[in-house]
Amino acid sequence: MNDVMLSVKNINKTFKTKQVLHDVSFDVHKGEIMAILGPNGAGKSTTIRNIMGIMYPDDGSIIFHNSAGAQIPRNKIGYLPEERGLYKNVKVMDILLYLADLKDYPLDRAKERALLYLKKFDLEGKENVAVEELSKGMSQKVQFIASIIHEPELLILDEPFSGLDPVSQDVFKQEIRAIADAGTAILLSSHQMNLVEEMCDRLFLMNQGQRVIYGTLDEVKTAYANFKCTIHGTNERSLYEQIDHVERMEILDDVATLYLEKNVHVSSWLRQLPETLDIRELVIDRISLHEIFIDIATNKGQTIDSEEGDIHA
């Protein structure tokens, strides 16, 4: 888990006059799933394209630790870009073997793995079918197989779940986890916070080209995800306002969500709730990654200092 596979160090990138990446730095370790998150236009895909050598940073460095020399070890990297597709009028097996060949992977082994994964993704018997005859979901699965067919040491997945139905999302989730457990370092970009929360070991949240949060999921939650208490019951707003240690509240019909202060002691706080409070249901948990993300995307999270955001490096 501590073997660093990839280090991105202080990369900057400017398009025309707009700086799209500001001192972006993070590491990806062997066997972990590292999520790179952020709203649209945050700079995630640009960061990934810089790692892949599709474009180059203005300054900073990208280091592949298992590779000698300055060249990007393309053969050791698997890449599933956000904007992706396949040649339409070729057979599934032909394209998988072509992409494996480009990675210098032995073709007989590639064929074996292709058949194995086609079976795993419920595409058995589709190897001689033209890509244009596949559904969107099937095509997504073939693209995913193409990115892992050569047993990469580093796998970069840019929005791997987009366009997938929940069943396929689960299949992908399990497979990504299995690949990471087998030792592959995975850098994953996604908007689906629930999936990221379930899967990733560490995350790098960025906005407007800058790091906002960086650390393990637990560390991020501890540092940024305060507790929130959701109460179902018929109560006056004034009654909620009497409760201490509440930063803000949202009340919708009979459901009130109380966002608690950072260092509140939950059990003590629960004991001081008014006895007259009508409680049909009460849930207390931390703010989800999704809510943190929304805060960031709507600029509520801009108050987080970039240094403060460096939880774990």
Added chain:
Amino acid sequence: MRNAMKVARWELKRNLKNKSFIIGLFLTPAILALFLIVPSLFSDDEVEDVHLFITDELNIFDTLTDIAEGEGWENVTIEETNLDHDSMLDVVFRESQTAYLEITEKHMDEGSIPLYINEDVDDSFTFQVRSLEDPINLIQLERLGLTQEEIETIASGVSFDMTYEEDVGASTNEGEVIIESDGLFSGDDPLKRAVPGAFAGIILFSIVMSGMMIFQSASQEKKDKIAEIILSSLSPGELMQGKIIGYFALGLIQVFVWIGLAIPLVMWKFDIAIFEYLFVPELIILLAIAVLGYLLFAALFVGLGATMEDVSTSGNFQGMVLMLPFLPLIFLGPILSNPSGLIAQIGSYIPFTSPAVLIIRLTLLDVWPWVEIALASGILLVSVWIFMKLAGKVFQVGILMYGKNATPREIWRWLWM
């Protein structure tokens, strides 16, 4: 280069498995062959016998029949007639396959002998019967009282005795007249130049056409959004090189299939020993020009393809670039009338027209303008290098730009990035 060859192999394999390519590969020569064969099936090669009546007031009938025999007139029956002018006209206009030659003292004096031909008679007869003009001219000269010696002098006429500088070489004798000539098929066998020229022309046409497929390939790669996946394994330069090599090989396969089908047909139809004319040293130069032409257009098209996602929405700029291979057509007329003229020379120095113009000129010219060839090839070579560099820059940025076609302004900006 290894990756470029992998891309080339893939492009080749992908197209060779493509049904529309295979159909086009065999359909094009089939259509051409159809154009060549079908008209001859409907044309009537059997020329019917013509009955030529002659009124002979000069007693030269035997001489004329001897000439006809000597010329091998197998389909003409010559008969002397004593019928008068009107009766003979009646015969000629009434009976098909008849003609009437009226050789009288009066017409000889006037210098014009009427020949009446029925409308059914084949045009080739008029060329055939002209071989009788010379002996009748000699008889006219005899009638003027010239001596045999004078007649022979007049009959032999005056002609230029062509001597080319290259034949004389440096040892030209002083006083010997050297006639400069364009050498347009001057006395030599026209096929000597035409066959290698046509071969190189077909190769240029075929590989430039397959070069246009590069445009579609790059454009399709953008549309299918596979470019970024491919570029995770190799550099944009390797991808571009691979496409250029792959489509070059595809063009060559196409041309060899076409020529493989065409040569037996041409040998059968025209009875020409094509291989003797084809495998000459000049072919190497013609092929080199064709290959340079391909590389120029391939660079242009691969760059252009990377700027467009959908050919149907191409703007005027892209449309104009796609028309560039057809630019030499505007020079065709002037080149055919004067292959060494100013227009032909200008066409040889413009990179987009130079491959086709040079091939046409060198096919027509018996004496090659080596200085012009060297200069034009040099310009072409430098242009290929420049366009490859520019195409590389456009390809690198354009292939990853999704969702819209690039504007000329954007392309211009990419060139200087």
